[in-house]
Amino acid sequence: MxxxxxxxxxxxxxxxxxxxxxxxxxxxxxxxxxxxxxxxxxxxxxxxxxxxxxxxxxxxxxxxxxxxxxxxxxxxxxxxxxxxxxxxxxxxxxxxxxxxxxxxxxxxxxxxxxxxxxxxxxxxxxxxxxxxxxxxxxxxxxxxxxxxxxxxxxxxxxxxxxxxxxxxxxxxxxxxxxxxxxxxxxxxxxxxxxxxxxxxxxxxxxxxxxxxxxxxxxxxxxxxxxxxxxxxxxxxxxxxxxxxxxxxxxxASAGRGLLLETPDELDADALAADLRSPVEALGGGRWRVDATSDRIPEVAAWFARTGCRLSGIRADVPDLEDVYLRLTAREDEP
Structure with a gap:
C-alpha cells in the first residue's frame, strides 16, 4: 500500500x-x-x-x-x-x-x-x-x-x-x-x-x-x-x-576561483608561491586557483614568464550541483 x-x-x-x-x-x-x-x-x-x-x-x-x-x-x-x-x-x-x-x-x-x-x-x-x-x-x-x-x-x-x-x-x-x-x-x-x-x-x-x-x-x-x-x-x-x-x-559557500587548462606539466608549487594562493589539481591538465577573476592578468603573466602554455582560463562560479557533489562525495569515487 x-x-x-x-x-x-x-x-x-x-x-x-x-x-x-x-x-x-x-x-x-x-x-x-x-x-x-x-x-x-x-x-x-x-x-x-x-x-x-x-x-x-x-x-x-x-x-x-x-x-x-x-x-x-x-x-x-x-x-x-x-x-x-x-x-x-x-x-x-x-x-x-x-x-x-x-x-x-x-x-x-x-x-x-x-x-x-x-x-x-x-x-x-x-x-x-x-x-x-x-x-x-x-x-x-x-x-x-x-x-x-x-x-x-x-x-x-x-x-x-x-x-x-x-x-x-x-x-x-x-x-x-x-x-x-x-x-x-x-x-x-x-x-x-x-x-x-x-x-x-x-x-x-x-x-x-x-x-x-x-x-x-x-x-x-x-x-x-x-x-x-x-x-x-x-x-x-x-x-x-x-x-x-x-x-x-x-x-556561495563553495567559494569561487579560477579554472586553468594547460597541456604542459605545471609547477603548481611555484604558481601557488607566486600568487600566494592555493592551487588544486583537478586532473586532465585542469587546475583550480583560489583567486578572483581580477587576477586573471596576473595568472596569464606568470604563464608567459615561465613558458608554460595556458590553453584556457575562466572564473569558476560554483552552482548547487557543485556543492551537492562535494558534500556527498564517496571516498571510492574518482
Missing part, C-alpha cells in the same frame, strides 16, 4: 462540497498558534545494524518550500515516513503543525497532503473518478473538476490510469495530495518522469500553494528543481544532515 493511500484512508469522511478554485483557502482545522509546518528534531532510525537516520533535524515554515536532497539510501524516504506517521523513530520526534503523526493522526490527516514517488492510483479508475472518491474523505475538499484543470489533467481526465503516461500519473498523484486543502505537503519526487513543460507547470503550482501559506517539503534528485523551486535546501547523506541553507548561500 502506498504512502498516499495510508494517509488518505485514515482521513475523516464528509460530504464533498465543491469549491470554486484550487487557490481558495486551505484547511482551517484548529491548530496551535504559528507552529512550524514541519518540525523534525533529532530523528534516529535504525534497521538492524544499519543506521538510516542519525540525529536528523530540519524544519519547514508555513509558505516555505524545502527541498530534501541526497543520494539513494541517504535516508530521505525514512525521514518522510516518520513525518507521515508511517514509521515511529527510535529517537527524536517529528511534528506537523505541532501535531504528533502517531498520537494526533486523525487531526494530522486533515492538514497533511502526501504524494509518494510511486503513485498508488487504482489502474482501472480515471483521474476524475479518483479525485471525486478521495474528496469524500474530507469535509471541505477542493472541487475535483477544478483540480483536474489546475493539475493539467483535462485531456486525460476520463482515461483509465493504466493508459496514462508516467508524467500524467504523477500529476494525478499530486492532485490527490491537494484535494483535502492541505496546509502542509510532503512530496516525494513530484516532477519525476514529467516532461519539461509539465515540470514547469508543477513548479508553478507549488509556487502558488506556497504563496497561499502551504508549507512544502519535497524530496528530489533534480538539482535544477531544487535551485528553481526551493527556498531552502537540506542535503542528507548517510543519515546525517550535511547542509541546510538557501540555494544561493550554499552555492
Amino acid at each position: 502506498g504512502l498516499l493511500q495510508v494517509v488518505c484512508r485514515a482521513a475523516p469522511c464528509g460530504p464533498a462540497a465543491p469549491q470554486p478554485s484550487v487557490r481558495v483557502r486551505v484547511s482551517s482545522a484548529a491548530m496551535p498558534a504559528h507552529p512550524a509546518a514541519i518540525a523534525v528534531e533529532g530523528l534516529e532510525v535504525s534497521y538492524g545494524a544499519h543506521r538510516a537516520l542519525s540525529g536528523v533535524s530540519l524544519s519547514v515554515a508555513p509558505g516555505e518550500v524545502v527541498a530534501l536532497l541526497g543520494p539513494n539510501g541517504a535516508g530521505k524516504t525514512t525521514a518522510a515516513r516518520c513525518i507521515a506517521g508511517m514509521r515511529r523513530p527510535d529517537g527524536g520526534n517529528a511534528r506537523v503543525l505541532g501535531l504528533d503523526p502517531a498520537a494526533d493522526r486523525d487531526r494530522m490527516t486533515r492538514v497533511l497532503g502526501v504524494m509518494p514517488q510511486t503513485p498508488g492510483c487504482h489502474r482501472q479508475a480515471t483521474p476524475r473518478e479518483l479525485l471525486r472518491t478521495h474528496a469524500r474523505f474530507f469535509a471541505d475538499p477542493l472541487d475535483p473538476d477544478e483540480l483536474v484543470a489546475r493539475a493539467g489533467l483535462g485531456e486525460v481526465a476520463r482515461r483509465r490510469i493504466r493508459t496514462l503516461s508516467g508524467g500524467e500519473v504523477q500529476r494525478c498523484s499530486l492532485a490527490l495530495a491537494l484535494v483535502g486543502r492541505p496546509r502542509v505537503l510532503l512530496l516525494d519526487e513530484p516532477s519525476s518522469g514529467i516532461d519539461p513543460h509539465g515540470r514547469r507547470h508543477v513548479w508553478g503550482l507549488l509556487a502558488e500553494l506556497a504563496a497561499d501559506g502551504v508549507g512544502i517539503l519535497m524530496t528530489t534528485h533534480s538539482l535544477d528543481e531544487a535551485a528553481r523551486v526551493a527556498d531552502t535546501v537540506v542535503v542528507l547523506d548517510r543519515g546525517v544532515v550535511r547542509a541546510w541553507d538557501t540555494p544561493a548561500s550554499l552555492s
Whole structure:
C-alpha cells in the first residue's frame, strides 16, 4: 500500500462540497498558534545494524518550500515516513503543525497532503473518478473538476490510469495530495518522469500553494528543481544532515576561483608561491586557483614568464550541483 493511500484512508469522511478554485483557502482545522509546518528534531532510525537516520533535524515554515536532497539510501524516504506517521523513530520526534503523526493522526490527516514517488492510483479508475472518491474523505475538499484543470489533467481526465503516461500519473498523484486543502505537503519526487513543460507547470503550482501559506517539503534528485523551486535546501547523506541553507548561500559557500587548462606539466608549487594562493589539481591538465577573476592578468603573466602554455582560463562560479557533489562525495569515487 502506498504512502498516499495510508494517509488518505485514515482521513475523516464528509460530504464533498465543491469549491470554486484550487487557490481558495486551505484547511482551517484548529491548530496551535504559528507552529512550524514541519518540525523534525533529532530523528534516529535504525534497521538492524544499519543506521538510516542519525540525529536528523530540519524544519519547514508555513509558505516555505524545502527541498530534501541526497543520494539513494541517504535516508530521505525514512525521514518522510516518520513525518507521515508511517514509521515511529527510535529517537527524536517529528511534528506537523505541532501535531504528533502517531498520537494526533486523525487531526494530522486533515492538514497533511502526501504524494509518494510511486503513485498508488487504482489502474482501472480515471483521474476524475479518483479525485471525486478521495474528496469524500474530507469535509471541505477542493472541487475535483477544478483540480483536474489546475493539475493539467483535462485531456486525460476520463482515461483509465493504466493508459496514462508516467508524467500524467504523477500529476494525478499530486492532485490527490491537494484535494483535502492541505496546509502542509510532503512530496516525494513530484516532477519525476514529467516532461519539461509539465515540470514547469508543477513548479508553478507549488509556487502558488506556497504563496497561499502551504508549507512544502519535497524530496528530489533534480538539482535544477531544487535551485528553481526551493527556498531552502537540506542535503542528507548517510543519515546525517550535511547542509541546510538557501540555494544561493550554499552555492556561495563553495567559494569561487579560477579554472586553468594547460597541456604542459605545471609547477603548481611555484604558481601557488607566486600568487600566494592555493592551487588544486583537478586532473586532465585542469587546475583550480583560489583567486578572483581580477587576477586573471596576473595568472596569464606568470604563464608567459615561465613558458608554460595556458590553453584556457575562466572564473569558476560554483552552482548547487557543485556543492551537492562535494558534500556527498564517496571516498571510492574518482
